[in-house]
Amino acid sequence: MLDIKYIHNNPDLLKQKLTNKGSDPSLIDQVILADDSRKELVSKIDDLRHSKSLLEDKIAKGQKEPADLEFLKKAKVSLKELEDKATLADAEFTKVMRLIPNPPLDIVPVDPMGKQIFVLREVGNKPKFDFKPQDYVNLSEKLDLIDTERAAKTSGSRFGFIKNELALMEFALLQFVFQKLSKEGFIPLVTPVMLKPKLMEGMGYVERGGEEIYYLPKDDLYLVGTAEQMIGSMHSDEILDYNKLPLRYAAFSSCFRREAGSYGKDTKGILRVHQFDKIEMFVFSKPEEAVQEHEFLLKMEEELMQALKIPYRVLNICSGDLGDPAAAKFDIEAWLPGQNNGEGEYRETHSTSNCTDFQARRLNIRYRDPQSQDLHFVYTLNGTAFAIGRALIAIIENYQMADGNIKVPEALQPYMGGIKEMARKA
RNA sequence: GGAGGGUUCGCAUAGUGGUCUAGUGCGCGCGCUUGGAAAGCGCGUAUGCCGUAAGGCAUCACGGGUUCAAAUCCUGUACCCUCCGCCA
Numbered sequence: 277m278l279d280i281k282y283i284h285n286n287p288d289l290l291k292q293k294l295t296n297k298g299s300d301p302s303l304i305d306q307v308i309l310a311d312d313s314r315k316e317l318v319s320k321i322d323d324l325r326h327s328k329s330l331l332e333d334k335i336a337k338g339q340k341e342p343a344d345l346e347f348l349k350k351a352k353v354s355l356k357e358l359e360d361k362a363t364l365a366d367a368e369f370t371k372v373m374r375l376i377p378n379p380p381l382d383i384v385p386v387d388p389m390g391k392q393i394f395v396l397r398e399v400g401n402k403p404k405f406d407f408k409p410q411d412y413v414n415l416s417e418k419l420d421l422i423d424t425e426r427a428a429k430t431s432g433s434r435f436g437f438i439k440n441e442l443a444l445m446e447f448a449l450l451q452f453v454f455q456k457l458s459k460e461g462f463i464p465l466v467t468p469v470m471l472k473p474k475l476m477e478g479m480g481y482v483e484r485g486g487e488e489i490y491y492l493p494k495d496d497l498y499l500v501g502t503a504e505q506m507i508g509s510m511h512s513d514e515i516l517d518y519n520k521l522p523l524r525y526a527a528f529s530s531c532f533r534r535e536a537g538s539y540g541k542d543t544k545g546i547l548r549v550h551q552f553d554k555i556e557m558f559v560f561s562k563p564e565e566a567v568q569e570h571e572f573l574l575k576m577e578e579e580l581m582q583a584l585k586i587p588y589r590v591l592n593i594c595s596g597d598l599g600d601p602a603a604a605k606f607d608i609e610a611w612l613p614g615q616n617n618g619e620g621e622y623r624e625t626h627s628t629s630n631c632t633d634f635q636a637r638r639l640n641i642r643y644r645d646p647q648s649q650d651l652h653f654v655y656t657l658n659g660t661a662f663a664i665g666r667a668l669i670a671i672i673e674n675y676q677m678a679d680g681n682i683k684v685p686e687a688l689q690p691y692m693g694g695i696k697e698m699a700r701k702a
Numbered sequence: 703g704g705a706g707g708g709u710u711c712g713c714a715u716a717g718u719g720g721u722c723u724a725g726u727g728c729g730c731g732c733g734c735u736u737g738g739a740a741a742g743c744g745c746g747u748a749u750g751c752c753g754u755a756a757g758g759c760a761u762c763a764c765g766g767g768u769u770c771a772a773a774u775c776c777u778g779u780a781c782c783c784u785c786c787g788c789c790a
Contacts, residue, residue, distance in 0.1 A: 318752055322759040329759095332771050336720040340770090348770040515712095649731095651749085 277480075277637040278376055280311055293379035296595040298388040303376050310369040317362040324355055374477075377600040378634040381567075383592070384604050390596030399578065400587030402611050402620065403674055410680070411614035412672040413545040416442065418680050419698055421672070422546055434535060436546040438668070441698040445671070445684070446553065446664050448691035450528060453555045453580065453661045460576065462526035462557060467506035469529050470497040475509035478638040480601035480631075487536045503527035504658040507558040512639040516654060518646050522561040522569050526661055529554065546665045547623065555661040560641065563633065566655035570630040573659035574606050577626045580661060583687045586670045587611040589622055602629035608660075610670040625666045628659030 283290060283304060291301035328351050331344045380386075385394045403409075416422040421442035427435035438446060454464050476482055476498045481489065490499035500506055507525050516523060531554050542548035557576060561569045574590070581588050593605040609622035633653035636642070642651045675683040682698040689696055 315752065318759080322752065325760085326758060328770085332720075335770060345770055352770075 277373055277634060278378070279637070280307070280373070283307060283376075284311070290379055294377065296386045296388055297377055297380055297598060298390060298596040299377050303372060307369065307372040307376060310365065310372050314362070314365040314369045317358060317365055321355065321358050321362060324351060324358065327351070328355070374638075377598075378603045378632060380595045380598060381604040381630065384598065385592055385594040387594035388596045390594060392594050394592040394594060396590040396592050396606070398587070398589040400582065400585065400611070402587045403613055405613070405676075405678075407678045408618045409613040409620070409673065409676060410618070411612075412669045415614070415672050415676055415680060415682065416545075419682065419700055421698065424545060433543065434548065434550045436549055436665070438546075438665075441684075441692070441695055442668055444692055444695065445668060445688060445698075448688040449662055449664055449667055450553075450555060451691040452583075452688055454526060454528075456580065456583070457526040457555075457557065457576065457661060460524075462524040465503075465507065465525050465527040467500075467503045467510075467527050467529045469500050469506075469532070470495070471500050471505055471509060472496070473498060475512060475639070476505060478512060478635065479505045479508050480635055480638060481505065481599075488534050490532045490534055499532035500529060501533050502531050502554065502658075503529035503556040504558055507556070508635050508639055508641075508656055511560065511641050514641055515651065516560055516641065516643045518562075518643045521643060521654065522559050522565060525558045527556050527558060529556070531663075545669070547669060549665060552663060552665040554663045557628075557659045557661050559657040560636075560654045561657060562643070563652065563655050566630055566632065566657060569655075569657050570604065570606075570628065573628040573657055576661065577608050577628060577659055581608060581610065581626075584667075584671065584685045586674050588625070599629070601631045601634045603632045603634070605629040610666070612670060612673045614673040614676065623666070625663060625670060626660040629657065631656045631658070
């Protein structure tokens with residue numbers, strides 16, 4: 277959600293920004309109109325209430341006059357009418373307000389269609405194999421590391437059992453990430469995965485993309501698609517301590533996504549599944565520190581990739597490809613040498629967004645400025661530490677050997693109980 | 703799932719129809735006092751909306767109702783707590 281005063285003062289700039297994001301610029305005119313009619317009603321109601329309460333004070337002091345009672349009875353009726361109108365006007369205003377996405381920052385490349393790719397850098401050496409590299413689906417099948425067939429039996433398509441050393445590796449990865457991020461000042465967190473509708477809406481993923489979210493009607497709860505939704509929500513309606521900003525969390529959760537509309541895409545394996553585990557970084561920051569926090573999150577992501585020695589590239593996501601809450605976003609794509617029939621390709625493993633005060637406004641998360649004592653909205657940022665499934669895929673493909681066995685990255689070996697290689701079972 | 707209790711200003715509490723956005727204590731801020739501090743004393747201490755301003759309006763978990771008037775009465779819902787049952 278944006279600041280309505282800012283909208284009133286900068287309609288043309290915002291229309292341009294919405295156009296850049298591929299959104300409907302007429303939302304700006306709509307919301308201004310809705311706000312004006314809302315204000316008009318509020319003024320009328322306030323005036324009427326004021327004159328009403330003056331008379332009520334008079335009556336309370338014992339000066340009762342029939343004419344006053346008459347007026348008050350009428351006022352009560354017209355007040356009710358006005359209030360009903362105001363409720364409607366308010367609902368309309370809020371509805372439009374919530375449809376307006378976060379305008380992109382200036383660093384975001386403009387491409388309303390969201391087709392273009394802007395590579396900031398490529399990092400790491402792509403592994404050179406003296407054999408034709410296989411993709412992770414083949415590799416993991418031979419080593420009995422992933423079972424999607426039985427997962428289809430138990431749960432349907434787009435699920436997977438993670439087995440044997442790969443199951444151990446999931447927890448090695450978690451351990452590895454938590455160790456590193458704790459040292460960097462992130463608060464380790466394990467979150468609930470069910471979230472109330474009001475808060476899910478607050479995070480800004482329901483207006484568009486609601487189809488993507490699992491919902492439990494019997495309990496009126498959503499299943500989270502990322503821990504980001506939980507961390508933002510846990511501090512809703514709070515005033516955060518200025519001295520504790522930036523407040524950084526590293527949160528583990530399972531994530532649930534319906535993957536509606538991706539039929540036929542990535543149907544094999546576990547690249548795109550309905551349920552996966554992830555450690556997510558989340559930061560509540562002072563506005564003036566948000567850009568540097570965003571870079572810090574990206575740095576964390578890159579350091580994690582580098583520690584695992586997985587080659588990757590960094591993308592500056594263009595305006596048309598930003599989600600509603602994001603004002604700027606960097607993605608990391610890991611190099612998967614086994615894809616594309618052994619030619620290799622980059623696939624997204626990480627994403628970090630600066631959501632400015634868009635989510636904080638909806639969730640009402642503020643801090644008090646120590647100088648002015650004023651309350652301001654915090655800025656929120658999020659970034660993937662590791663989406664476990666995709667990290668495992670990247671490891672499998674980059675660490676494969678000629679015999680089809682897979683080395684365990686050195687950084688993970690301390691957490692693997694002495695296992696240095698995932699090998700074919702006897 | 704069953705039975706009971708609760709939800710008021712950062713915290714703790716007072717408040718059963720008008721003088722209550724709301725008293726008191728604690729906490730916090732400013733000042734006096736002091737060589738300095740503590741104590742003491744005085745003053746201040748929620749948020750949102752409308753308005754250039756003066757000022758006005760709203761909010762005592764949330765919604766509906768009674769009344770000229772609701773923190774207070776009636777009613778529905780949510781959340782929390784205790785006990786019982788079930789359970790990893």
